[in-house]
Amino acid sequence: EAQVTQNPRYLITVTGKKLTVTCSQNMNHEYMSWYRQDPGLGLRQIYYSMNVEVTDKGDVPEGYKVSRKEKRNFPLILESPSPNQTSLYFCASSLGRGPTEAFFGQGTRLTVV
């Protein structure tokens, strides 16, 4: 089954404790991205990747890192999480360059206390 898989689904952590949210897709998609979703603000892009070893900042990259060592995986790293990073996070993938349908993971609800 074609899918984007994120883990974990739920995470509660403390300020400053490094964490990684994994994202994996099995559709051989070139384009992957991370979004955060907050009430009243909608989905905002954090980082995106056009292909392996190619990553770029989205609209809200501060406090986040990503890597794209393999085509299928695109982890989101919070080196020192802060409470303002409490949010619902979605990973998405699409076929490639240009406007194509994005497939979303199930979401990760992160709480930083």
Next chain:
Amino acid sequence: GQNIDQPTEMTATEGAIVQINCTYQTSGFNGLFWYQQHAGEAPTFLSYNVLDGLEEKGRFSSFLSRSKGYSYLLLKELQMKDSASYLCAAFFGNEKLTFGTGTRLTIIP
């Protein structure tokens, strides 16, 4: 900027028709998507428009006017399960998909 505007909330009656509007800045525009998102779940693809006109897909249709920077999603024969948020998203250039804040649609019996 690439501001995308859509109403925050709408209410409609089961069996009726509802139109959700979306406006966007036209500079660099390269296509428009509509997604449906139920509370706490992932967005799912509904439609894509790149040329002017109406795209029909069952009970859902989407319209685009590139010159006016305007799109709408039309939902017919509304069902209770259509209660969800509807996200308008515009593609700019070849790399950037920008989402509106979403329209929360409530269907009442």
